[in-house]
Amino acid sequence: MSEQSKQSGAGELIARVFVKVGVLPFFLLGALVIFTALSSKFLTGQNLVNVARQSVYLVLVSMGQMLVLISGGFDLSVGTAIALTSVVSASAMVYFAGIFPDAIWLAVLLGAFMGFGAALLVGLVNGIGVAYFDVSPFIMTLGVSSVGAGLALFLTGGVPVSGLPFAFGDTFGFGRLWGIPIPVLIAMVCIVVMWVFMSRTRLGTQIYAVGGNIKAAHLSAINTKRTLMLAYMVCAFIASLTGLLLTARVESGEANLGGTIALESIAACVIAGVSLRGGIGRVENVVLGAFFIVLVQNGMNLAQVSSYMQMVLLGALLILAVIFDQLRYRIIMSGR
Numbered sequence: 001m002s003e004q005s006k007q008s009g010a011g012e013l014i015a016r017v018f019v020k021v022g023v024l025p026f027f028l029l030g031a032l033v034i035f036t037a038l039s040s041k042f043l044t045g046q047n048l049v050n051v052a053r054q055s056v057y058l059v060l061v062s063m064g065q066m067l068v069l070i071s072g073g074f075d076l077s078v079g080t081a082i083a084l085t086s087v088v089s090a091s092a093m094v095y096f097a098g099i100f101p102d103a104i105w106l107a108v109l110l111g112a113f114m115g116f117g118a119a120l121l122v123g124l125v126n127g128i129g130v131a132y133f134d135v136s137p138f139i140m141t142l143g144v145s146s147v148g149a150g151l152a153l154f155l156t157g158g159v160p161v162s163g164l165p166f167a168f169g170d171t172f173g174f175g176r177l178w179g180i181p182i183p184v185l186i187a188m189v190c191i192v193v194m195w196v197f198m199s200r201t202r203l204g205t206q207i208y209a210v211g212g213n214i215k216a217a218h219l220s221a222i223n224t225k226r227t228l229m230l231a232y233m234v235c236a237f238i239a240s241l242t243g244l245l246l247t248a249r250v251e252s253g254e255a256n257l258g259g260t261i262a263l264e265s266i267a268a269c270v271i272a273g274v275s276l277r278g279g280i281g282r283v284e285n286v287v288l289g290a291f292f293i294v295l296v297q298n299g300m301n302l303a304q305v306s307s308y309m310q311m312v313l314l315g316a317l318l319i320l321a322v323i324f325d326q327l328r329y330r331i332i333m334s335g336r
Contacts (some may be wrong), residue, residue, distance in 0.1 A: 080148030
């Protein structure tokens with residue numbers, strides 16, 4: 001086989017991988033090579049376990065963001081859902097712990113339900129605005145994000161809610177089961193559930209259909225408005241679960257939790273091959289995309305890259321990912 005034929009075959013293989021899974025494998029390989037060269041501590045078992053634990057929160061939010069992106073929109077209010085969940089659940093836990101001092105887990109459960117309720121309300125408002133009033137997802141979720149952030153600050157006065165039950169943080173923030181951190185186990189269960197939901201359920205198929213072509217989906221007797229609304233509500237619910245885990249981790253209700261996670265989750269999804277045009281995306285790729293974002297942040301910390309330059313590099317990665325996403329979409333549409 002000639003050298004030219006080998007190069008042509010390698011080029012075809014790279015193109016097929018790019019079309020199938022996007023730019024993520026190439027970014028991941030580049031990150032591993034660069035950061036391994038910059039720090040001897042990077043590619044160690046302990047550091048990779050640490051990255052896995054840190055990536056739990058972004059993985060969860062990114063899976064919710066993926067749902068909305070596949071449906072043809074996006075959600076800038078996931079950070080607000082996290083913050084509202086944190087302050088509402090923390091305040092409720094403190095209140096109910098005072099009422100039921102001998103039933104701490106009842107207080108934790110009631111607080112968690114109230115946190116879920118606050119976040120689901122955020123998702124419901126987003127879904128109604130986008131699906132039933134045809135408001136742009138950008139404007140709708142940006143407005144809801146501002147309203148929710150203001151409410152979180154109003155409820156706390158800008159002061160963290162302290163005095164949470166010790167068992168809550170000890171279990172869901174720092175607890176281990178079979179030697180595995182409980183947040184990691186929860187994330188693993190959510191990944192399996194989300195994979196089944198998107199690939200094996202009717203609603204998951206409908207979300208893909210609505211994002212691929214909403215008019216064709218409507219003509220196929222799919223209730224597109226309800227599907228869109230449910231996508232935003234599930235996204236908010238997953239963000240709420242993330243908010244509870246983060247609250248347990250910091251052991252207080254914080255109105256500023258999840259400040260940058262909306263853009264990070266969108267970046268993780270785009271890098272993982274989720275199309276900004278809707279209809280394309282895979283759960284396993286998004287999980288790897290979120291892990292990649294945290295891995296890059298970890299690698300830059302070990303390489304002692306300044307926090308300001310980290311913002312520059314992560315922004316550049318997102319821009320590149322969007323450019324490659326456009327290129328990939330054109331290749332797919334051309335039938336290659």
